[in-house]
Amino acid sequence: MPISKxxxxxxxxxxxxxxxxxxILRETAASFTKPVLLYSxxxxxxxxxxxxxxxxxPSPVPFPLLHVDTGWKFREMIAFxxxxxxxxxxxxxxxxxxxxxxxxxxxxxxxxxxHTRVMKxxxxxxxxxxxxxxxxxxxxxRDEEKSRAKERVFxxxxxxxxxxxxxxxxxxxxxxxxxxxxxxxxxxxxxxNWTEMDVWRYVAAQSIPVVPLYFAAERPVVHRSGALIMVxxxxxxxxxxxxxEMRRVRFRTLGCYPLSGAIDSDAATVExxxxxxxxxxxxxxxxxxxxxxxPASMERKKRxxxx
Amino acid sequence: METGTGRGLLxxxxxxxxxxxxxxxxxxxxxDAGLIPDDQLEQARRDSxxxxxxxxxxxxxxxxxxxxAEREQSITIDVAYRYFATDRRSFIVADAPGHEQYTxxxxxxxxxxxxxxLLVDARKGLLTQTRRHAIVxxxxxxxxxxxxxxxxDLVEDGEAVFxxxxxAFTVFSAPLGFRSVTAIPLxxxxxxxxVHRSAAMPWHHGPTLLEHLETATAGDDPTxxxxxxxxxxxxxxxxxxxxxxxxxxxxxSLETGGAVTVWPSGRSARIDRIVTFDGDVAQARTGDxxxxxxxxxxxxxxxxxxxxxxxxxEVADQxxxxxxxxxxxxxxxxxxxxxRAGTRWVPATVxxxxxxxxxxxxxxxxxxxxxxxxxxxxxxxxxxxxxFDPYEASRHTGSFILVDRxxxxxxGAGMIRHPLRRxxxxxxxxxxxxxxxxxxxxxxxxxxxxxxxxxxxxKSTIANRVxxxxxxxxxxxxxxxxxxxxxxxNRDLGFTDADRVENIRRVGEVAKLMxxxxxxxxxxxxxxxxxxxxxxxxxxxxxAFLEVFVDTxxxxxxxxxxxxxxxxxxxxxxxxxxxxxxPYEAPDAPELRLDTTAEDADALAERVVxxxxxxxxxxx
Numbered sequence: 001m002p003i004s005k006x007x008x009x010x011x012x013x014x015x016x017x018x019x020x021x022x023x024i025l026r027e028t029a030a031s032f033t034k035p036v037l038l039y040s041x042x043x044x045x046x047x048x049x050x051x052x053x054x055x056x057x058p059s060p061v062p063f064p065l066l067h068v069d070t071g072w073k074f075r076e077m078i079a080f081x082x083x084x085x086x087x088x089x090x091x092x093x094x095x096x097x098x099x100x101x102x103x104x105x106x107x108x109x110x111x112x113x114x115h116t117r118v119m120k121x122x123x124x125x126x127x128x129x130x131x132x133x134x135x136x137x138x139x140x141x142r143d144e145e146k147s148r149a150k151e152r153v154f155x156x157x158x159x160x161x162x163x164x165x166x167x168x169x170x171x172x173x174x175x176x177x178x179x180x181x182x183x184x185x186x187x188x189x190x191x192x193n194w195t196e197m198d199v200w201r202y203v204a205a206q207s208i209p210v211v212p213l214y215f216a217a218e219r220p221v222v223h224r225s226g227a228l229i230m231v232x233x234x235x236x237x238x239x240x241x242x243x244x245e246m247r248r249v250r251f252r253t254l255g256c257y258p259l260s261g262a263i264d265s266d267a268a269t270v271e272x273x274x275x276x277x278x279x280x281x282x283x284x285x286x287x288x289x290x291x292x293x294x295p296a297s298m299e300r301k302k303r304x305x306x307x
Numbered sequence: 308m309e310t311g312t313g314r315g316l317l318x319x320x321x322x323x324x325x326x327x328x329x330x331x332x333x334x335x336x337x338x339d340a341g342l343i344p345d346d347q348l349e350q351a352r353r354d355s356x357x358x359x360x361x362x363x364x365x366x367x368x369x370x371x372x373x374x375x376a377e378r379e380q381s382i383t384i385d386v387a388y389r390y391f392a393t394d395r396r397s398f399i400v401a402d403a404p405g406h407e408q409y410t411x412x413x414x415x416x417x418x419x420x421x422x423x424x425l426l427v428d429a430r431k432g433l434l435t436q437t438r439r440h441a442i443v444x445x446x447x448x449x450x451x452x453x454x455x456x457x458x459x460d461l462v463e464d465g466e467a468v469f470x471x472x473x474x475a476f477t478v479f480s481a482p483l484g485f486r487s488v489t490a491i492p493l494x495x496x497x498x499x500x501x502v503h504r505s506a507a508m509p510w511h512h513g514p515t516l517l518e519h520l521e522t523a524t525a526g527d528d529p530t531x532x533x534x535x536x537x538x539x540x541x542x543x544x545x546x547x548x549x550x551x552x553x554x555x556x557x558x559x560s561l562e563t564g565g566a567v568t569v570w571p572s573g574r575s576a577r578i579d580r581i582v583t584f585d586g587d588v589a590q591a592r593t594g595d596x597x598x599x600x601x602x603x604x605x606x607x608x609x610x611x612x613x614x615x616x617x618x619x620x621e622v623a624d625q626x627x628x629x630x631x632x633x634x635x636x637x638x639x640x641x642x643x644x645x646x647r648a649g650t651r652w653v654p655a656t657v658x659x660x661x662x663x664x665x666x667x668x669x670x671x672x673x674x675x676x677x678x679x680x681x682x683x684x685x686x687x688x689x690x691x692x693x694x695f696d697p698y699e700a701s702r703h704t705g706s707f708i709l710v711d712r713x714x715x716x717x718x719g720a721g722m723i724r725h726p727l728r729r730x731x732x733x734x735x736x737x738x739x740x741x742x743x744x745x746x747x748x749x750x751x752x753x754x755x756x757x758x759x760x761x762x763x764x765x766k767s768t769i770a771n772r773v774x775x776x777x778x779x780x781x782x783x784x785x786x787x788x789x790x791x792x793x794x795x796x797n798r799d800l801g802f803t804d805a806d807r808v809e810n811i812r813r814v815g816e817v818a819k820l821m822x823x824x825x826x827x828x829x830x831x832x833x834x835x836x837x838x839x840x841x842x843x844x845x846x847x848x849x850x851a852f853l854e855v856f857v858d859t860x861x862x863x864x865x866x867x868x869x870x871x872x873x874x875x876x877x878x879x880x881x882x883x884x885x886x887x888x889x890p891y892e893a894p895d896a897p898e899l900r901l902d903t904t905a906e907d908a909d910a911l912a913e914r915v916v917x918x919x920x921x922x923x924x925x926x927x
Contacts, residue, residue, distance in 0.1 A: 013316040013397040015594060022596040023555050026541040027650070030609055054584040055553070057598070059545040142388045149387045168385070169717045170411055170633055172418035175647050175708045179715040193399055195390045280344070 014202055021048075021190035022055040023174060024153055025137070028188050029055075029062050031178040032135040035188075036128075039065040039092070041077045042254045043210050044139030044191060046084075047199055050208050051190060052137075053088070064091040066127055066136070070119040071096060072107050072256035074232050080211045095127035107258045108237065115256070125161045128185060135178070137188045143195045153192050159183035196252075197277055204270040213251045214273065216265040220244035227261030317520060320401040320416040322444065323426030324436035328457050332426065332495035332516075333389055333402055334367030339502035340517060342391045343370060367495065385409075386416045395521040403440075410666065410680040411633040413440055414720060417447035418706070422523055424453045424516070429462045429492070432472050433479065439666045441476075445483035446629060446666075446682065446722065448702050451523060452480070452488045455516060459508060460494040466510045482669065487524075491516055533558030533593070534618035535567070536696075536704050538649050539611045543598050551582055551598040552607055557703040559615065561591040561599065569605055570612045570694035571622045576601035610651030612694045612704065620694045620704060623726035628698075629664070630657070630677065630685045634711065634718035638677040641808040643842035644718065646689060648707040654690040654845060655709065656812075661685065675805050686727060698722035713837055745825035749783045752924045753822040755847055756915065758831045759840060759894065760857030761886045762872055763864040765903045765911075766831040769857060772912035774829050777925060785821050787814055789832045802883040808839055815843035822851060827924065835891045850922065855915060856897035861886050863904060 010018065028035050037052060039045045052061045067081060085092045097105075100118035107115040128136055142149045152168050154176045169177050178186055191199070203210060221228040222242055229236070231244045236258055238244075249262035250273075267276045321329045334351075337343050343351075351369040389400040401416035403409075417423065423444040427437055444452065454476050462468045473490040480488060491500055492511050499505030502517045514522070536557040543551035561567075565578050581588050582598040591597045601607070614620055632638050638657060646655035663674035664682040677683045698705030709719035746753050756773070758766040767788055777784050793800065797813055800806040811834050821828045834840050844852040864886065865873045876884035883889045894900075899918050901911045919925035 012594075013392075016316055019555055019594050019596040023540055026553055030541050030650070055596070056541070056543065057584040058549060058551075058582060059543050143390045149389065150385045170415040170720070172415050172708060172717075172720045173702060173706045175706060177647065177708065177710055177715070177717045179645075179710060181715060193388070193390070195392070197392065198397075 010205055011201075014198060014205065017194055017198060018051065018054075018202070020174075020193065021051045024176070024188060024190040025052055025055040027154075027176055027178065028135050028137060032186070034131070034133050035063040035135040035137060036066045036093070036131070036133040037061070037063055038124075038136050038138045039067050039081070040139065040254075041067065041073070041081045041211060042139070043199055043203060043214060044141065046208050046210050047194075047202055048137065048139040048191060049084075049088075049090075050206060061090065063137075064093055066093045066095065066131075066133075068120060068123045068127060069094050069096045070107070070115070070123070070256050071101060072115075072119075072235075072258060074211075074213055074230070074254065074257045074260075076213050077211055077254060080209075084209070093127070093131065095123060095130070097123035097126060106235075107256045108235075112259050115259075128161065133185065134180065135186045135188055137190065139191050140189050141191050141194050141196070141199075142189075151189060151192065153189055154178045155187045155189065156180060157185050157187060161185065163187075197274070200270060200274050200277065204274065210270075211254060213254055215268050216248050216250040216272075217268075218246050219249050219262065221247050221249060221262055228263070230257055230260075230262055232257040316397045316399065317422065317523065318399045318401070318420045319422040319424060319520065320403050320413075320420040320444075320449075321424045321426065322403045322413055322416070322440040323455075324428065324431075324434045324440075327426040327428045327431075327437075328368075328495045329402055329426050330368035330370075331366075332424075332455065332457065332493075332501065333400060334370035335495045335498055335501050336517065337370060337389070337391055338365075338367060339498050340391065340393060386412050393517070393521060398520065410439065410443060411631065411720075414443055414447055414631050414633075417444050417449055418702070418720070420449060422451040422453065422520075423449045424455050426455050426457050427472055427476075429456050429458045429465070429468050429472065433475055435667050438479065438668070441480055441483060442666045442669060443631075443682075445480075445485065446631070446664075448698060448722070450484065450486040452485050453516065453519060453523075454488055454490040456490060456492050457495055459492045459499060460497050465492060465508060469511075489513070489519055489523075491519065533701070535559030535561065535613065535615040536620070536701065537561060537567070537599070537613035538703070539607060539609055539613070540650050542608050549600070550604075551580075551600050552611075552613075553596075553598040554613075555596050556591050556593050558593050558701060559618075560593065561597070561613075563587075563589050566616045567601070567613045568616055568619060569607045570614060570620055571692045572606065572611070573622070574605040574607075575616065576603045576605045578602075610649065612649060614694075620696050621726045622692050622694050624689045624692045625658070625686065625727040626693075626695070627661070627684065627686055627724045627727060628707070628721040629724065630683050630687075630709070630722075631720045632677040632679060632681050632683070632718065633720060634716060635679055636711075636718070637679075637804075638683075638709075638719060639805050639808045640675070640685075641805070641812045642836075642838050643712060643845065644709040645712055646687070646693075646707050646709055646721075648693055648695060649704060651693065653693065654712075654842075656688050657685045658688045659686040675803070684724070685721075687721070695723050695726075697725060711838075712841060742823045742825065745823070749825045751782055751825070751827065752851075753825050753827060754851050754853060754919070754922070754924045755818045755822050755828045755830060755843070756853050756855060756919075757818075757834070757840065757843065758829070758855045758857055759834045759897075760859060761861060761864045761891055762833055762884070763867050763869050764857045764859035765901075765908060766833075766857045768908050769855075769901065769903075769911050769915070770829045770831040772908055773915045776912060776916050777827060777919075780925060782827055782925060783825065784827045784829060787818060787821075787828065787830045787832075792817075792832075802889070804836075804889075807835060807889075811836075811839040811843065815839075815846055818843065819846045822847060827919075833885050833891070835885050835889065837892045837894065840894070853899070853918065853922070854894055854897040855918075856894045856900045857903060858893070858900050859903045 056062055097119050105115055105118045152171050220231045222244055250265040251260055251262050267273045323329055351365055354369050387402045391398050401420055403413040403416035456469055456472050459465045469492045492508055493500040499507055500515045504515055537554050538557055539552045539554045541553040543553045563578050563581055568575050579600045579602045581591050640657045640660050643654050643656050646653050660674055661684045662671040666682055696704040705723045707721040708717050711718050758770045760766050774784050774786050797810050800810050818828045818830055875881035876887040885891050916925055
């Protein structure tokens with residue numbers, strides 16, 4: 001067996017963030033009877049999955065992956081998800097809110113707020129209840145949004161999956177308190193202290209595969225509410241006179257394609273993305289249409305059980 | 308700090324009195340360093356409408372105050388974390404609230420930080436809250452402080468004001484053990500000396516705030532000089548041929564072939580392999596998360612600590628610690644809590660509250676309980692030995708939290724000072740005759756029957772009848788009654804919450820000794836708190852503690868009032884009376900519930916005997 005002198009060289013700040021995330025993942029495996037890793041296919045999920053493989057090696061990842069599918073993800077995301085699961089031999093559970101689907105809830109006609117509540121928030125609650133998961137590990141970062149900045153690493157949810165920002169347990173040192181009462185569950189955020197830039201630097205340093213949509217390519221897009229929306233399939237109704245235009249674009253965050261704004265970009269590699277971000281003057285979630293509905297809308301969604 | 312492997316990480320917190328401008332300072336820092344994205348800036352500009360317009364039309368605190376309640380009240384109530392990086396360093400900022408009632412949040416922020424930026428309003432100088440935060444920062448192990456003297460644009464003769472405040476802080480903080488204090492005059496609102504040097508204060512020759520943060524020697528960059536401490540987080544068992552210990556190197560370094568000792572057991576082994584996802588390595592440094600295998604099959608698991616052979620941690624089940632109380636419900640000495648240190652959970656009790664520490668002045672004072680945000684020096688006793696270092700030597704291995712056994716809330720944060728040697732000098736003596744042998748001679752299974760309920764509910768009446776029945780059946784029994792015990796063993800105790808807890812703790816220990824003697828012990832005590840009843844249960848073997856809830860409604864007890872106590876309590880001549888001005892916590896899941904309004908004492912006593920029969924304790 002090849003033995004190298006020491007661990008591969010990561011910059012110290014990333015090495016510390018990596019070790020902290022690994023400790024959190026092990027804490028979760030040791031403290032809960034049925035954890036699940038929420039896999040949303042994006043770069044953060046990719047990093048989370050990579051860390052989980054590192055944390056438990058040589059054991060396999062000791063929990064399944066859960067993807068809450070709204071039915072409106074980019075086709076490339078679904079293809080990437082299935083290829084990743086096959087390549088790594090993982091267990092994947094895909095859950096869709098069938099009741100919401102039957103009601104015809106979609107991101108275009110129902111509006112982003114209703115679509116998110118039914119197909120993401122309610123769907124997640126359904127899936128956790130259905131399988132009896134007591135801990136759900138997610139890739140959310142505190143730097144994404146202001147109300148996330150006060151989220152705990154181990155965040156307790158009551159039996160209705162609601163979050164009470166005024167009644168959170170203090171987290172001191174690395175002495176997390178994952179103890180829960182029957183019916184309660186926990187959301188675990190190992191990437192709490194990472195920034196978007198840390199994620200990309202780590203993706204580059206560890207050669208972690210990501211969905212090609214993050215890289216610039218010619219894609220068919222239309223202008224909607226000041227954002228560039230990709231016409232990923234025939235379900236996006238075009239307004240009168242509207243024709244998709246081919247533009248060289250990429251995505252900073254990925255979600256439901258009618259709600260994910262693209263940016264003009266020439267960044268075709270992870271290194272290009274890092275250079276582009278250093279020069280960037282806008283925040284990551286800006287391309288997301290679901291956060292801007294009203295002030296403090298993320299905090300409201302989280303109280304209702306959104307991730 | 309630049310290192311051979313790239314940039315480092317500085318975790319710092321901002322603290323200081325409310326209205327001194329902490330959130331504004333962080334907002335300004337991020338803004339001037341060019342780190343606020345345009346869309347967030349635009350959002351803040353929009354939200355600034357209707358509020359006091361600051362320079363540039365932006366209220367910079369809006370860039371950081373996150374929760375709706377905070378924006379409404381214009382205060383920071385929780386710790387908010389911010390992240391930014393310059394070319395020289397990555398930063399994690401914890402923004403801690405200023406109000407007194409949020410001292411616990413400030414301590415939380417400080418626990419993860421290695422430097423504190425302490426804000427002072429130049430017009431007001433050092434306030435009570437400034438002093439409190441300096442003391443809490445010191446207590447939490449912070450050794451480097453930036454004294455950020457803000458609102459310099461609002462004072463006349465700034466140079467003299469700055470010098471006076473700096474001097475006052477130097478005098479005040481002398482006993483706090485800070486290794487560096489750097490005073491910087493600034494204006495967060497105008498951006499003076501935050502990132503850019505200010506023309507308004509030409510007399511200031513020191514660094515700007517950002518310059519100092521980028522170069523301060525308080526980085527979290529791991530050092531290898533400490534003793535080896537490897538914390539086991541998870542036992543890695545993919546198959547029968549591999550048993551690894553997954554954990555983090557908290558200090559020092561690990562090498563294959565190196566001798567290690569597993570604590571608290573004290574067993575020795577050598578490191579066989581250091582396994583990582585990227586292949587085996589020969590060495591792991593401080594901060595690395597790895598999996599090790601040992602050359603011999605010593606018993607080791609989650610919660611254990613590995614050290615080198617010559618630098619053992621302290622191992623004790625009694626120690627002294629500073630405790631910061633974080634819950635509304637006060638700390639009560641004698642009550643059993645769950646303690647977490649490292650990855651180990653163990654039941655623990657505060658055996659003595661030596662003194663309270665006033666966090667405004669560092670003065671000591673006598674105390675019997677610790678309330679929310681209070682700090683005390685305590686003696687603690689754990690149910691099993693713990694391996695630790697003094698907090699001064701290591702924040703990782705010298706810290707602990709206390710968790711309420713029923714609500715699971717985190718209620719206390721502890722910093723260990725030193726082990727108590729009396730633990731080392733007491734050794735449990737093996738007894739020649741075992742509990743099982745003593746019980747066998749009496750032909751019975753020992754048990755503790757605990758009757759709980761309000762005063763006058765009928766506990767003693769029913770317990771006496773049960774004992775009479777058991778005696779007739781040929782069982783060896785003993786009765787412990789509340790009033791009788793208080794007339795003897797516990798005559799030094801009163802009826803405060805703290806004394807009630809101690810009362811039950813002693814009775815629990817006596818009942819345990821009697822059960823070990825082979826007896827069936829009947830206890831009739833109000834025992835108003837669930838936590839104490841559960842603590843007695845935890846003293847005994849599984850199944851040996853049977854809780855009998857004598858459930859009589861308060862109105863019925865008041866109507867009966869056999870000792871005339873309710874009348875006195877209601878007249879105000881008897882204080883701390885359960886059900887009147889002292890709480891009673893009914894059992895959630897007693898082994899037996901007796902409804903005294905439905906059946907008479909003999910019938911209820913028979914139900915208890917039936918329970919004992921079902922459990923195989925008594926004859927039919």
